[in-house]
Each structure stands twice: as structure tokens, then as C-alpha cells.
Amino acid sequence: MTVLDLRNVSIDFPTSKGVVHAVTDVSLSVGKGRRVGFIGESGSGKTTTALSAMRMLASPGFVAGGEILLNSLEKPNLLDLSDDDMRQVRLSRISYIPQGAMNSLNPVMRIAHQIWDGIVAHEGALPQGDLQSRSDAALAGVGLDPEVVGDLYPHELSGGMKQRVCIAIGVCLNPDLIIADEPTSALDVITQRHVMQTLRDVQSEIGAGLILIGHDMGLMAQSVDEIAVLKKGQLVEFGPVRQIIERPEHPYTKELISSVPLVGGKSFLEPAGEETATGFRSENGEPLLELRQVSKHYGAVTALHPMNFTLDGEVPKIISIVGQSGSGKSTLGSLMLGFNAPSTGEVRFKGRDINRQSGAEALSFRKEVQAVFQDPYACFNPFYRVNHALKYPFERFGLSEGPDHTQTAMVEACRAVGLAPETVLGRYPHQLSGGQRQRLIVARALMLSPKLLIADEPVSMVDASLRATILKNIHDLKDRHGISILYITHDLATAFHVSDYVMVLYKGHIVEAGPPKDVIGDPEHAYTQLLIASIPWPDLDRDWGSSKDARQGLEALDRLDGHETIMRGNIPGFELVQG
Amino acid sequence: MTDENATKPETAEADVKGLTRAQIRRMKRFDNPWQNPKLIWGLSMLLGIIALGVVGRMLWDTDMVFTGSGIPRQGPVGVENLRGQVGTWAHPLGTDVTGKDILALLIVGAPNSLYVGMLASLIGMSIGIFLGFSAGFIRGRLDDVIRVGSDVMITIPPLLILVVFQAAYGDISLTVMAILIACFVWQSPTRLIRAQVLSMRESGYVQMARLSGASTWHIMFREMLPNLVPYLFGSFIANVTTSIVTAVGLEVLGLGPQRVPTLGRVIYDAINSGALIQNLWWWWGIPTLLLAVMFIGLLLVNLGLDEVSNPRLRRL
Structure with missing residues (x-):
């Protein structure tokens, strides 16, 4: 019937x-x-x-x-x-x-x-x-x-x-x-x-x-x-x-x-065959990025509790910051970009507080710290052709040696992220698909060859079949170009594959941190466990649980107030200090 | 390296089979938003009024705006007035009670009215752009001052103040009148631009520009302003209409420039000299008609621009 x-x-x-x-x-x-x-x-x-x-x-x-x-x-x-x-x-x-x-x-x-x-x-x-x-x-x-x-x-x-x-x-x-x-x-x-x-x-x-x-x-x-x-x-x-x-x-x-990435499943990233690019060592021995007691309040609401970590760029790494909406992960991203000033503490890039820089220092900071944002539709000014987004910063940062050089650099960057230059360059943003635009933004980051890239949910608004490709582009930035990356996401499965270190953020606290195979593969904190259990798997034999489980999980979360970070081991070059 | 997504559209492809040639032509016109019938009609009406001023000066003797240029109270060609005199080609649109030639008055007056409106609106828009950007982008105390200031100004009826001012000041030139009116048409563009800037400054491409190390100046005028152009045009046209209404209102009260013919002034004279009771309809009717053409033209341009900037309003 x-x-x-x-x-x-x-x-x-x-x-x-x-x-x-x-x-x-x-x-x-x-x-x-x-x-x-x-x-x-x-x-x-x-x-x-x-x-x-x-x-x-x-x-x-x-x-x-x-x-x-x-x-x-x-x-x-x-x-x-x-x-x-x-x-x-x-x-x-x-x-x-x-x-x-x-x-x-x-x-x-x-x-x-x-x-x-x-x-x-x-x-x-x-x-x-x-x-x-x-x-x-x-x-x-x-x-x-x-x-x-x-x-x-x-x-x-x-x-x-x-x-x-x-x-x-x-x-x-x-x-x-x-x-x-x-x-x-x-x-x-x-x-x-x-x-x-x-x-x-x-x-x-x-x-x-x-x-x-x-x-x-x-x-x-x-x-x-x-x-x-x-x-x-x-x-x-x-x-x-x-x-x-x-x-x-x-x-x-x-x-x-x-195209659905699985935790623990086969990686969608092809292993980087060639020797990986080396990172960067700062002149004065200071780490690339350092957060000292950084917190952020919006009025009475605390978006981020004090946080300390140090990232040296010597061996490029991808650090994932995982959390749900409202966990403070995007706030963290904008603090590191210097778009917002922290309420307490300081964000230091190469040993300098990024919120106390002179004009010239600010410009070189901008050149070295770039970002990929969530919404590929909003990132291009609809008035200009897409070239503007690539050309303007390239010239502004003094990387260009003339119009021909800019053009060659754009073409090369497009090829490097798997876009055919003749089909994207010279077009208006609305003529391109979301996936193409997001790859262009990655190409833009590549052209500027920053030391640090902040990728804030770079694939959450892109069709599923393209996510793996774009993440692979971003991963290549690390492997081939030695760029350290902070990957902000809500998606544990991609974080598992892409990153070298994972921090799980919940209500402004880091509740669990460590290498992905420990944190995501075998979570210890109740919140991380619940997150993993809630992922819908494209696997019929793996049960999602009943609605009773889900409700119990949510209630358990309400009772939880984790101020202690569960540390699951360290990797060289990145140090998280208990806040 | 190939890009498998480059040419692949996300939805099914469109097909043009089975459509008549006329339909395809309509579609082509739809593709080019500037070929908008409303916009074209509106612009031609406004250009017609400007042409009346330019061509008229070449072909017609504008000295006939002075008293006693012809026999008073004559009707347009072929129209008999109360005294039984039939209008002649010497004064195709007739004359007024003092023998001024109506055609000459229109040739001089209509562009004057448009000029006052355009100038007042231009000044008002410039102030609005400046204040709106400052308030929306810089925020803080400045924003409070500008916002409260423009909100207060919106509540003050402009005609009231202008009447008092002009009555005290007496005769003024067209330009001074335009500047006076401009003092009352900057508030709405200020509010509009402030609101747009506020939403735009959080947008992705402004963030991208900041990442690119762009200066505040670059962000405001190279990234944001071009995207505001449709709004600015629309607001400009709406302001021209308001300014002309205000100007004509003052002139009809007899408070405009005393020595320069304008459409409002002609209507004031007509009312004052009993044109209605003497059935001299051409004296007040033709200038009113011209004003109507001007307003309809402005309205059509505004509607047309709306459709250009907002494709959703367009219909096949």
C-alpha cells in the first residue's frame, strides 16, 4: 500500500x-x-x-x-x-x-x-x-x-x-x-x-x-x-x-x-610522496604563534576562557580546533587574526603582540597570517571579477614584479589547487560554483605564501563531493609549501584525517587535546564521546542509538562543567598549557 | 591538471527549443538589465524636458518671458479666449495676463525646476554618503551623534523652516534655494547608507580586504561603495523628486526666486491673477502637465533602477 x-x-x-x-x-x-x-x-x-x-x-x-x-x-x-x-x-x-x-x-x-x-x-x-x-x-x-x-x-x-x-x-x-x-x-x-x-x-x-x-x-x-x-x-x-x-x-x-569521511576509515588524502616542505624559523627564536592567557568576554558572556598555547612553525603542522556552534572556536579564530582584541592576555606572532603593532608591522603580519573563511559566496566582492581578490593582496604586499608576473602567479596558483585558470579567471563570482570559489580562496592564500593559515570551517558550505578535494588542497599547503594551519571545524571526521593535533572546545574551555588518533579515535571526555557517538555513520550495522540515549546524552552534557583539560599526549612544536 | 567542475553547471541545463523568436528576444533583453523599458521611458521623459530647454533656446525667443511681449490672455493656437480672440502661431501656447509668452516661460522655467532638484539632491547625497559612511564604518560616539542628528532632522517639516527663512530673506537665487533645500534631504541617504555599511562591514569580502591589508579608505570607497551604487542612484532620484516638490511648493507660495521664471512661479502667478476664474487653463495647466511629466519620468527611472539592481523584480 x-x-x-x-x-x-x-x-x-x-x-x-x-x-x-x-x-x-x-x-x-x-x-x-x-x-x-x-x-x-x-x-x-x-x-x-x-x-x-x-x-x-x-x-x-x-x-x-x-x-x-x-x-x-x-x-x-x-x-x-x-x-x-x-x-x-x-x-x-x-x-x-x-x-x-x-x-x-x-x-x-x-x-x-x-x-x-x-x-x-x-x-x-x-x-x-x-x-x-x-x-x-x-x-x-x-x-x-x-x-x-x-x-x-x-x-x-x-x-x-x-x-x-x-x-x-x-x-x-x-x-x-x-x-x-x-x-x-x-x-x-x-x-x-x-x-x-x-x-x-x-x-x-x-x-x-x-x-x-x-x-x-x-x-x-x-x-x-x-x-x-x-x-x-x-x-x-x-x-x-x-x-x-x-x-x-x-x-x-x-x-x-x-565522499563521507570516516573516523578511522581510509584517509582521503593521498600520502605526500615527495619530501615535505620545511617550515620556518623566526630570526629571534620566538615561536610563530603564542597565546598567553587569552580570553574573550562579550558583556557578561564569556566566549573563551583563558587559554595558553605555543606553536612554533619549524615543522609545519595542522592544528584542529573542534567544537559546536557557540563553543568559542570562531572567536578564537578572529582573535588570532587580530580582527578582535582579547579581553585579557595577548596574542603574540613572532614574539610581538598583534594588537600593538605599528602600521608597517601590521602589514607584514597581514601578509604572513592569512585565512580561509566559511562562506565562499560572501568572500568575493560581487562588483569585481574574481581576479581582484587574488591580485589586490598580491600587489598590496609588494609581491608583484609587474602585471605579467601577477598574471603568471595567479595562473600557477589556480593550477596548484586543481582549477583550470581559463575557466575561472576573469569571471564574476556569481558565475562560479561554491567549490570553485573556495578553491580560489585557497589559491589566494597560496599566492601570498603566508606562514600561518587560519581555516575557519572551510568546507562546511561546500557540496560533499568537493569537500575532500578542498581539504586536500589545504593539506597540500602544509606539505608542499610549509604553511602551518589552524583548522577550525565542527566536523570530527575531517579533523581526524587532516590534523596533527586536535583541541576539543566546549563552552570556551578546551576539554580534551592531543593527537587525533587518541582524542577522536578513543575519546575520554564525556563531551568528546557524545560528539563521536552522534555522528551519523553511513554504515547500517553501526547503530545511532535511540532517542532516549540522545536525550540522556544531552542531559549529561548540561551537568558537565569541565574546567580541566584532558591531555592526551603532545607533539613536538606545539605546546598547550593547562589554563 | 583538469578541472572537472569548470563547465559542469550545478543544475540541469536550459534548453531554448520550441521558443518563438520574439520570446528569445525578450529573454535577451532580460539578460541585459539596462535595457529596461521603464528606465528607458523615464530617462526619455527627463531628457525631453532638458531638450525643451536646450532646443527651445535655439529656436524660440526667450526674451518673451518679459511683460508685454504679446497681447494678454491669448489662448494656444486655435483656442478662443473669453474675449473671442483666437490664438495664433505668434504665441503657440498662449500668453498670460500680462502678455508673457507661455512657451518662453516653459523653455526657461522647466529646466530651472529640474536644476534646483538635481543640485539639491546632489548636495544632499554627498553629505549623506559622507555621514553615512562615517557613522557606519567608524561607529562609536560619532555614530551616535550622526544617527540622533539625522533622526531629529527627519521629524522637522522642511517647508515650515524654509517658509520662515525665505520670507525673512526675500529674493534668492536658484542656487541658494537648492542649497537651502539640500539641508533637508541628506537624512534619508545618511540612514540608508549607514544601514548598508553596517551590514556590509561584516561581510566576507570586507573581511577578505582587511586580510589583504587594505586601508580603511580602500575598504570604504573601493570595496563597499561600488556595491552601493544601485542604492545611491535610487536614493538620488527619490531625493530629486522630494527637492522639486519642496521647491515648487515654495514657489507656488510665492517664496521662490522672484526674478527667474520657474514652473512653480508660473503657477503662483496664474493663481494670483485669477487664471482659474477667467478660464485661462493654459496658463496653469501646461506647467502642471510638465511637472507631471517630470515626476512620472523620475518615478519610472526609480522603478527601472530598482529592477536593474534587484533581478527578482524583473518579469519575463
């Missing part, structure tokens, strides 16, 4: 460049109580396909062919319904759980009232008591305390709680089908596990079909029964999850699976 059948569905978007066939001839079925994952990269048509079942395609898109059958209706073809009938179908038969829960809730309404809204729209006015008991049940179903949460406004909830409220709204009318569009992409792994398990629990309780849209093969493996792989609007593979993960047939599916 299937809930939803898509038959030869095609979706077109007329644009200025011609008609884009966003989805071509997709046929699949969602069974009752089954979970189907739509996986693909951005632009692959996965959201568009799912939204066509809601008849909520973004203008000017339209369903150009095929049938969408919702079998619980008398006349099942959704495309034949009038707008009013379709309105009745939404939420009561098919519900949608959006990506950004923070923007999906009405900021001026209490949570309970937002649940009532949907009920009243479909069932007419009901007595207050009925509404209250319905919303209480819905909230209790997703593990929120209705007494407390029902009376709150959205801004009083955390991201994970907001997403669970969205799930509560989505299931309050017992729909036949739930469409969840990357419901956890804005959440950290620990919360992600909790929210996904909540969703799975309520879905199996009401017996609805579930379409889960995502790009993370690991999350899919842990959450769904069947996977549909989409690429450029075509369904390239569809089948039970075990078959797809263990015996993928289409090369694209294989690529998607292999």
Missing part, C-alpha cells in the same frame, strides 16, 4: 536562458510508514521534486508532465485539485517540515497558538479546551514539555527545540505523508541526532510516510528505509537503503558514499 506515487514527473522552470528541466521523468512511490530519503547536491532537484507533491513550487516552476497521486484521496491526482482543495490537503494529508526552523515560526505568536492555527484552518473553530489538549499532545509527542514550551515565543527556544516544534506542527493533524527538507542542516551533530530520532519516533507512531531531503549519506543511512539519488533532475538510483549503501550501482552514488 503506497501513500504517494510519482509517475513520470517532470518539472520545468522557464528562465531567461531558456527552459530549465529541473526534474525529468521521476517515478517513485512512498509506502505507508516507510521513510524515503532524497539525496543529491544543491540544484539536483530533490527539494523541487518533493515540493511538487505540495504544489508549492517556487515561481515560475510548473509540473510539465506526469502524475502525482496521493492515494488517500477520492481522486488521487493532486495536479487536478482546485486551489481550495489543495489547501485542505496541505498539512492535513501532506505536511512539510522546513529547513530553517528559526525562520519558519511566527516570532510574535506563542508556540501553542501556532499549532492551533493549523488545526483551526482545517477543522474550523474548536473549543479552547480541545485545542489546548491537541497542542499539548503534539508537543509531548516531540518530547517538549507542553506546560512550559506552549506558552513561550520562538526566540525563547533553542534551534533544536524550534525544529521539534516544527515537527509537532507537521504531525498534529496526523498526515499521510511528511516531507522534511533538510530538517537538521542548521543544527550541530548532537542536536541533529536528537531531532532526527524524534522525527523518526513520531512518524512511526502515526504511521505516515516520510520523505527526508538531505545531502548527507551518513544521516540517510541512519534515518531512512529507501534512498532516491538525484542528479541534475534525474533519478539515477532508487532502492532499499542497504542495497544503495553496500552495493551502489551508479558512479554518482558511489562518489556520494565515498
Whole structure:
């Protein structure tokens, strides 16, 4: 018995460049109580396909062919319904759980009232008591305390709680089908596990079909029964999850699976064959970077507790700083770049406090400390061609010996990061993909040959299949060009492969530090353990645990206040001192 | 070394099969945002008014703006006035109650009105850019002063102050009037630019520029300003409209320049001399029509620029 059948569905978007066939001839079925994952990269048509079942395609898109059958209706073809009938179908038969829960809730309404809204729209006015008991049940179903949460406004909830409220709204009318569009992409792994398990629990309780849209093969493996792989609007593979993960047939599916880095798995970095580049020794024997009692407060909030470490650049190293959002890792990054001044202590580069430098010293500091930021879309000034971002600092730092030299340097840097210069140089940023832009930023860092590179979440906004390539580019900077790198990330698996030393940051404290095979391979601190346990593995035999585990883990975390760093051994050239 | 991603688009490719040639042409026009019909229409209306001033001076005797240039109260060509006199080609748009030629008044007056608006807006924008950047980029105490100052200025009705000032000062030149008006049109560009600068200074490319060792000056004027150009244009045009409305308002009250013909001044004279009761509609009607053309032109330019800078507003 299937809930939803898509038959030869095609979706077109007329644009200025011609008609884009966003989805071509997709046929699949969602069974009752089954979970189907739509996986693909951005632009692959996965959201568009799912939204066509809601008849909520973004203008000017339209369903150009095929049938969408919702079998619980008398006349099942959704495309034949009038707008009013379709309105009745939404939420009561098919519900949608959006990506950004923070923007999906009405900021001026209490949570309970937002649940009532949907009920009243479909069932007419009901007595207050009925509404209250319905919303209480819905909230209790997703593990929120209705007494407390029902009376709150959205801004009083955390991201994970907001997403669970969205799930509560989505299931309050017992729909036949739930469409969840990357419901956890804005959440950290620990919360992600909790929210996904909540969703799975309520879905199996009401017996609805579930379409889960995502790009993370690991999350899919842990959450769904069947996977549909989409690429450029075509369904390239569809089948039970075990078959797809263990015996993928289409090369694209294989690529998607292999692009998920595993802790302890095979490294995606090819071993550097040649002799590795030597690092740098400062003239006065001072270490490259030194943090002395550095802390940062924003008003009453302490983002970073006092921290001491020393990095000498003699042998280039990659130091990972791992933590969830709010752990203070990005604050640390901006302190080391000198964008913010620390509240106490000093950040010293080659023995000089970077916040007390003369103009000339500041310029040479800028030349030697570069960064790669998270968002490749924002890093280029939309007004200029991409060359500007590479050319300007090169000339500004006096590295250029003339326009021809600049041009050659740009071309070489592009080649070194695996970009064909003629396809990227001279273009405007919006003409390039996110992956290309991020590699250009790495190329920029390469051109300037700094001594230290701060990479703040360099791959978190790039499609999965490109992450490994970009990390390899960054790793090459260390191996071939002797640049020391501070890699700031929330992703333990990549940190495991890339780095020489890992520091785990939690609420502004370093809770565990040491070589990655100890810290990530065999964690000792409760927080690190929870982080590792929460990673969704693309491995069906490795269980993610139940929602009870997840809740217990979160509660254990609340009780925790680790001021002691668990030291797991040292590496030469880097020294962390207990704060 | 090859780049397998270089030519591969992320979404399915577009196809142009099955489209008529007219549709493809529309699409091409969509691609070049400057070929915007609203923008083109608006600009041609404004250019038309400037052309009226330039070509008119060459082809028509502008000395006829003086009293007694023709028979008073004459209608436009072919129109009979209350005395039964039919308008002639000597005064194609008729004359006023003192025998001034309406066409000559328009040739001189319309560009004057536009000039006051443009100049006032230009000065106001320059002040706004300077203050907005200072407030948004430097922050701190300066920001507080500029923000509070512009907020207070927004609450003061400009016409009230200008009426008092001009009544006390008497006759003024067009330029002085423009400068006076400029004192009241810098607040909204200041606020707009400050808000944009505040959001832009945290953006990735500004951070990148700081990493590149760029000076504050470079960041403000080479990295940020070019991205503000669409906003600046829009704000400029809106300010021209406000300035012209203010100027015409003053002139219609009889407070503008006394010796220079402007559209507002013509309307003031018409009202004062009982043009409405004598049914001399050409006297007040034609200048009003010209003002309407000016405002519609400015509005269309503003809408057009909006669509140029914000592709989402464009429709196929």
C-alpha cells in the first residue's frame, strides 16, 4: 500500500536562458510508514521534486508532465485539485517540515497558538479546551514539555527545540505523508541526532510516510528505509537503503558514499610522496604563534576562557580546533587574526603582540597570517571579477614584479589547487560554483605564501563531493609549501584525517587535546564521546542509538562543567598549557 | 591538471527549443538589465524636458518671458479666449495676463525646476554618503551623534523652516534655494547608507580586504561603495523628486526666486491673477502637465533602477 506515487514527473522552470528541466521523468512511490530519503547536491532537484507533491513550487516552476497521486484521496491526482482543495490537503494529508526552523515560526505568536492555527484552518473553530489538549499532545509527542514550551515565543527556544516544534506542527493533524527538507542542516551533530530520532519516533507512531531531503549519506543511512539519488533532475538510483549503501550501482552514488569521511576509515588524502616542505624559523627564536592567557568576554558572556598555547612553525603542522556552534572556536579564530582584541592576555606572532603593532608591522603580519573563511559566496566582492581578490593582496604586499608576473602567479596558483585558470579567471563570482570559489580562496592564500593559515570551517558550505578535494588542497599547503594551519571545524571526521593535533572546545574551555588518533579515535571526555557517538555513520550495522540515549546524552552534557583539560599526549612544536 | 567542475553547471541545463523568436528576444533583453523599458521611458521623459530647454533656446525667443511681449490672455493656437480672440502661431501656447509668452516661460522655467532638484539632491547625497559612511564604518560616539542628528532632522517639516527663512530673506537665487533645500534631504541617504555599511562591514569580502591589508579608505570607497551604487542612484532620484516638490511648493507660495521664471512661479502667478476664474487653463495647466511629466519620468527611472539592481523584480 503506497501513500504517494510519482509517475513520470517532470518539472520545468522557464528562465531567461531558456527552459530549465529541473526534474525529468521521476517515478517513485512512498509506502505507508516507510521513510524515503532524497539525496543529491544543491540544484539536483530533490527539494523541487518533493515540493511538487505540495504544489508549492517556487515561481515560475510548473509540473510539465506526469502524475502525482496521493492515494488517500477520492481522486488521487493532486495536479487536478482546485486551489481550495489543495489547501485542505496541505498539512492535513501532506505536511512539510522546513529547513530553517528559526525562520519558519511566527516570532510574535506563542508556540501553542501556532499549532492551533493549523488545526483551526482545517477543522474550523474548536473549543479552547480541545485545542489546548491537541497542542499539548503534539508537543509531548516531540518530547517538549507542553506546560512550559506552549506558552513561550520562538526566540525563547533553542534551534533544536524550534525544529521539534516544527515537527509537532507537521504531525498534529496526523498526515499521510511528511516531507522534511533538510530538517537538521542548521543544527550541530548532537542536536541533529536528537531531532532526527524524534522525527523518526513520531512518524512511526502515526504511521505516515516520510520523505527526508538531505545531502548527507551518513544521516540517510541512519534515518531512512529507501534512498532516491538525484542528479541534475534525474533519478539515477532508487532502492532499499542497504542495497544503495553496500552495493551502489551508479558512479554518482558511489562518489556520494565515498565522499563521507570516516573516523578511522581510509584517509582521503593521498600520502605526500615527495619530501615535505620545511617550515620556518623566526630570526629571534620566538615561536610563530603564542597565546598567553587569552580570553574573550562579550558583556557578561564569556566566549573563551583563558587559554595558553605555543606553536612554533619549524615543522609545519595542522592544528584542529573542534567544537559546536557557540563553543568559542570562531572567536578564537578572529582573535588570532587580530580582527578582535582579547579581553585579557595577548596574542603574540613572532614574539610581538598583534594588537600593538605599528602600521608597517601590521602589514607584514597581514601578509604572513592569512585565512580561509566559511562562506565562499560572501568572500568575493560581487562588483569585481574574481581576479581582484587574488591580485589586490598580491600587489598590496609588494609581491608583484609587474602585471605579467601577477598574471603568471595567479595562473600557477589556480593550477596548484586543481582549477583550470581559463575557466575561472576573469569571471564574476556569481558565475562560479561554491567549490570553485573556495578553491580560489585557497589559491589566494597560496599566492601570498603566508606562514600561518587560519581555516575557519572551510568546507562546511561546500557540496560533499568537493569537500575532500578542498581539504586536500589545504593539506597540500602544509606539505608542499610549509604553511602551518589552524583548522577550525565542527566536523570530527575531517579533523581526524587532516590534523596533527586536535583541541576539543566546549563552552570556551578546551576539554580534551592531543593527537587525533587518541582524542577522536578513543575519546575520554564525556563531551568528546557524545560528539563521536552522534555522528551519523553511513554504515547500517553501526547503530545511532535511540532517542532516549540522545536525550540522556544531552542531559549529561548540561551537568558537565569541565574546567580541566584532558591531555592526551603532545607533539613536538606545539605546546598547550593547562589554563 | 583538469578541472572537472569548470563547465559542469550545478543544475540541469536550459534548453531554448520550441521558443518563438520574439520570446528569445525578450529573454535577451532580460539578460541585459539596462535595457529596461521603464528606465528607458523615464530617462526619455527627463531628457525631453532638458531638450525643451536646450532646443527651445535655439529656436524660440526667450526674451518673451518679459511683460508685454504679446497681447494678454491669448489662448494656444486655435483656442478662443473669453474675449473671442483666437490664438495664433505668434504665441503657440498662449500668453498670460500680462502678455508673457507661455512657451518662453516653459523653455526657461522647466529646466530651472529640474536644476534646483538635481543640485539639491546632489548636495544632499554627498553629505549623506559622507555621514553615512562615517557613522557606519567608524561607529562609536560619532555614530551616535550622526544617527540622533539625522533622526531629529527627519521629524522637522522642511517647508515650515524654509517658509520662515525665505520670507525673512526675500529674493534668492536658484542656487541658494537648492542649497537651502539640500539641508533637508541628506537624512534619508545618511540612514540608508549607514544601514548598508553596517551590514556590509561584516561581510566576507570586507573581511577578505582587511586580510589583504587594505586601508580603511580602500575598504570604504573601493570595496563597499561600488556595491552601493544601485542604492545611491535610487536614493538620488527619490531625493530629486522630494527637492522639486519642496521647491515648487515654495514657489507656488510665492517664496521662490522672484526674478527667474520657474514652473512653480508660473503657477503662483496664474493663481494670483485669477487664471482659474477667467478660464485661462493654459496658463496653469501646461506647467502642471510638465511637472507631471517630470515626476512620472523620475518615478519610472526609480522603478527601472530598482529592477536593474534587484533581478527578482524583473518579469519575463
